Amino acid sequence: MSRQLERTVRSLTEAAPLFAALGDATRLAVVARLCTEGPLSTSRLSDGAAVSRQAITKHLETLAEAGLVRDARLGRERIWQLEPRRLDLARRELDRIGDQWDAAIGRLKAFVEEER
Amino acid sequence: MSTASTDRIEKRVILQAPRARVWKAIANAEEFGTWFRMQFDGPFVEGQAVRGRVLYPGYEHMTGELLIVRIEPEHYFAYRWHPYAVDMNIDYSGEPTTLVEFRLEDDGANTVLTVVESGFDQIPHARRAEAYRMNDGGWTGQMENIAGYVTTA
Numbered sequence: 001m002s003r004q005l006e007r008t009v010r011s012l013t014e015a016a017p018l019f020a021a022l023g024d025a026t027r028l029a030v031v032a033r034l035c036t037e038g039p040l041s042t043s044r045l046s047d048g049a050a051v052s053r054q055a056i057t058k059h060l061e062t063l064a065e066a067g068l069v070r071d072a073r074l075g076r077e078r079i080w081q082l083e084p085r086r087l088d089l090a091r092r093e094l095d096r097i098g099d100q101w102d103a104a105i106g107r108l109k110a111f112v113e114e115e116r
Numbered sequence: 117m118s119t120a121s122t123d124r125i126e127k128r129v130i131l132q133a134p135r136a137r138v139w140k141a142i143a144n145a146e147e148f149g150t151w152f153r154m155q156f157d158g159p160f161v162e163g164q165a166v167r168g169r170v171l172y173p174g175y176e177h178m179t180g181e182l183l184i185v186r187i188e189p190e191h192y193f194a195y196r197w198h199p200y201a202v203d204m205n206i207d208y209s210g211e212p213t214t215l216v217e218f219r220l221e222d223d224g225a226n227t228v229l230t231v232v233e234s235g236f237d238q239i240p241h242a243r244r245a246e247a248y249r250m251n252d253g254g255w256t257g258q259m260e261n262i263a264g265y266v267t268t269a
Contacts, residue, residue: 094125094236097125097199097233097236098125098127101125101127101231101233102127104151104152104153105127105129105229105231107151107152107153108129108131108138108141108142108151108152108229109129109131110151111141111147111150111151112131112133112137112138112141113131113132113133
């Protein structure tokens with residue numbers, strides 16, 4: 001295995017739990033709220049949610065295990081915030097497909113221009 | 117940070133070829149396969165699915181299916197497919213697809229091509245990571261080949 005490939009496999013293995021953590025509608029909604037509203041307490045995050053506060057707490061802990069969010073205690077409240085670096089990893093996976101398109105479009109360009 | 121940005125990929129390129137030539141390279145299944153590295157069972161027909169075999173060395177056992185969504189001659193071509201369907205032991209038919217769109221516009225004697233692949237947010241995240249693990253070796257090698265091919269062309 002080439003060194004580059006080894007590096008890729010390592011980064012993907014690292015990304016797998018991240019995708020699993022994001023693969024849930026409630027957790028995605030929580031991440032979206034933390035994205036747009038900034039750090040929020042457990043009770044704020046539970047307001048308006050379709051599931052109980054206990055369920056939200058469990059989802060937040062799953063996200064924390066994947067390194068997507070971090071919590072801090074403020075008095076009796078737990079405040080949650082995003083770890084943007086981990087989300088960037090998900091973004092990079094999409095960039096990889098973009099690279100595949102770049103390669104395919106490069107071949108298309110060579111193909112249609114070669115007759116000139 | 118936008119969550120929407122994970123849903124689509126958009127690429128634009130200026131091709132030094134007339135629109136009719138670019139159109140043929142995209143809408144003709146055989147020509148499409150030449151640069152996309154797939155060999156298709158039949159022509160691209162609106163509303164129909166067409167199966168193709170991957171031509172990349174080491175991946176010839178893999179097949180993929182394109183569902184041709186729309187053909188507007190010399191302007192627009194779109195299909196749906198399973199972007200991570202790399203494991204022959206998994207039935208992907210029940211899973212969501214992404215939409216791939218090609219738009220062609222004139223730019224003098226050249227053609228501006230825009231390619232958009234969208235719908236990634238609907239794809240199960242676990243599938244993405246798994247598929248990347250499986251196919252990245254192929255793509256890494258492919259990228260190296262292309263780099264050599266394009267720079268000598």
